[in-house]
Amino acid sequence: MTATFRRLDNRYGGGHSQATSTTTRYLTSTVTPMLNDTTKSLAEREELYGAAAELHQVVGWIAYDIGNAGEGQRYLRDALKLAQDAGDDALEAEMLAAMSHHAAFNKAHGVAVDMALAARRTAKRSGLVALQAEAAVLEAHGHALQANPSACFAALRDAESAFERFVPGSGPTWLTYFDNAYLSAKFAHTFRDLGRPVEAERFARQSLGMSDGYERGRLFNTALLASTLADQNRLDEACKVAATAVKMSKHVRSVRGGAYLADVGRRLAVNRSDRRVRSLYAQMTAAGVPTPV
Template sequence: MRRRQFIRSAGAGAATIGLTLLTGGTAVAADRVGMVKVDDVRKMTRAFRETDNEFGGGATRSGLDNYLTNTVEPMLRDTRMTDAVKKPLFRAGVELRQLAGWVAYDVGHASDGRKHLREALNMSQEIEDDALVGEMFAAMSHHAAFRGNSEGAVDLALAAQQAARRSGIPALEAEAAVMEAHGRALEREQRPCLDALNRAERAFARVDTGRTPTWLAYFDSSYLAAKFAHTFRDIGMPAEAERFARRSLRMTEGYGRGRLFNTALLASTLADQQKVEEACAEARNAVRLATNVRSVRAASYLADVGRRLSPHSQNAQVQALYKQLDDIGVATPRF
């Protein structure tokens, strides 16, 4: 697969240039870490997250890794910080390191992604923050499912559920349950899969956005619908998957990469139902969205649509779609 369209220099876009200017060559100041610096980490994490959500990990990784290594990690090692600062700083550091894990995962560096998430989990456990512990396990479950490790996805989701229940945050309970459901789908365990989906739905009905942490704000009804669509598709229920994939596109602005993912997801559910023309139309929409996104996962989603359409490879629309995918470096079936 040629990845030139999905991973470019982190300095390519104006948003990325702004982050680079803020982070390039920085190092933690000599004075003791205080809450002002904790707030700075939170602000920078928010800026990196917004860029990642819109443009993908390829637009974020260099500046984020530099900031984490040269600025935040020295803060975390500073033995002079007070106890009152340690927990807020560690929480901020966990959020940043988790984001670094997602970014590495997004650009195809799975081992780096796992390393960041394990470190974020260790930090969460050190400060005994059950909510963050649950979120790290849920992220690790997501990664395992993407790699096809269904058993690992289920085990990690079950660990996430234990921490989520201790945290008392319904959105986190819903996330952990739907991650279990996806793992069960990959294992073709229909009844446990549907049971987990029911638990996710019930937990999400109890969500109070005023009590949901800001770092979990992304887990909204559109995100949940996308996970339901993935689950129904992978358990072999494409009509139900299509219904939720369409719901997943009712997204707020600022999630360009996610819109690409969900559009390709919809195309895959249509392909599974032999709705070839509709599948090609949605896949073309996803290709257009890929113009501004630098993400190996985006290439993977698009390649998956191509594979699902391979039984119809002689169809003129499928052949035209394959040409578009080839042009942007996405591998297509060859016969």
């Protein structure tokens, strides 16, 4: 069930077909009674805790994706506790990394760094270099948001070093999303928020080489590329790429996707009188994306 919910979430966004109510109903009706069953052996309970942690994480991501940050944080805290009860360092690191990601998006920059540092410590215990690379680049992004380039570059170097040891396809099934495209997107966010759009553009383009089934992520990364082009004042390219992302958003129900597109609009606001920008704003408005007044 968790794999099914995750697949639908990645493809269609958290707002598809009442995803939140469906997953929470499954948690309440099926998973919670299983967790309360005291007749299972310790080994069975640990396995169940791990599976429940994964599902709580998916529900947390869905809530986050539809703009319900408080509920998303609650489910991730529950997922973290379940991962700890399962004694699974890898899952625990993954939940801490997710918390860092949420905090960065919600502009809690200090929390983003703290959660990433906790994820790094736990990821090291797990021995999974993919998690070590992910946690390091999340720390780097937090430092970039805090305008701390020296700490940011140190964390980026650690992320690169860990990724050099990564073997594609290694690790648990819930970590299959991690690859070069995923890490490139994180690098792009980091360089963009450091005010280095040229480097950010290079990584944003690499991030588009992602696997099938991640349509929401493709929308995010396309909007990310448009934002790096907007920061370089390359209006023609920025508007064309952003228009492509707007078309993608019609098939993905994601508040985050709308937020990334709105961010592109803000970065183009200085050129709002340009006909290309006006045309893009019209397309955004038609798609329900707010544009600068």
